Each structure stands twice: as C-alpha cells, then as structure tokens.
Amino acid sequence: MTFGGFEGLDGLDDPYLPKVGELYLVAKEILGVVDVHPKRPAVVIEVPFDINGRIHLVTRTTDLDRPGVPHAAMPSEHLYQAGVFGYLRSAAAIVWKRPHVEFIGILDAETLDAVMVWFA
Numbered sequence: 001m002t003f004g005g006f007e008g009l010d011g012l013d014d015p016y017l018p019k020v021g022e023l024y025l026v027a028k029e030i031l032g033v034v035d036v037h038p039k040r041p042a043v044v045i046e047v048p049f050d051i052n053g054r055i056h057l058v059t060r061t062t063d064l065d066r067p068g069v070p071h072a073a074m075p076s077e078h079l080y081q082a083g084v085f086g087y088l089r090s091a092a093a094i095v096w097k098r099p100h101v102e103f104i105g106i107l108d109a110e111t112l113d114a115v116m117v118w119f120a
Helices: 009-013 109-118
Strands: 022-027 039-046 054-061 069-071 083-092 101-106
Touching (some): 022 054, 039 109
Antiparallel strands (some): 022 101, 039 054, 054 083
C-alpha cells in the first residue's frame, strides 16, 4: 500500500518492542493508572524478549517534590519543564503501539544510569 509516497505503512499500528533508554509519551490507558494527563512522559528501562511480556518504564512528573531522579527540561523533546522520573510502571507489550505511545527521543546516558540505579 502507498500512503503519502511511502510504501508499507499498513503496520503502523502493530505492536512493537521499544529500546531501553527511549523516551515516549505513553497513554494512561495502557499503564493502568489514574492520571490527569492523557499521556505521560516515560523512559523505557526493561524490554521483554517478545511481545507477550511486559515493558517496564519510569514515568516523569513535573512535581519536583516527588522522590526520584531529577531531569532538566528538554524543549527539543517537548518536555518544557524540569521534572523527576519517579514512578515505576509497566505495560503489556502487546498494546505498545501507535497511538498509545509516541516516541519523543533518547534519554541521556547519565540520567538513564541514575534511573536504572534508583529503580533497581
């Protein structure tokens, strides 16, 4: 199928496995939590071997009093305020697909290391 000059866009809504360190906006529906925001920034910290497992991630809040790993604003990734990676969550890999998740960038190595230690 051709769409907008691109071939093979039929699978855009298929589930896929992200990579550790990738930042996403994740829909609250697949996190199974009550949240005032429809999508929450999160970094992936663990990926299953296949689509039948769970993806572990840490969500980011702008509540700077929350215990966790501080994170500076990243305007290039649409994170305009300083925040804290403070909530360990997981999502079924089978639902990790557009439009539930939106890739926004890669977390820097230093912050990712701190998140991995904090939530180990």
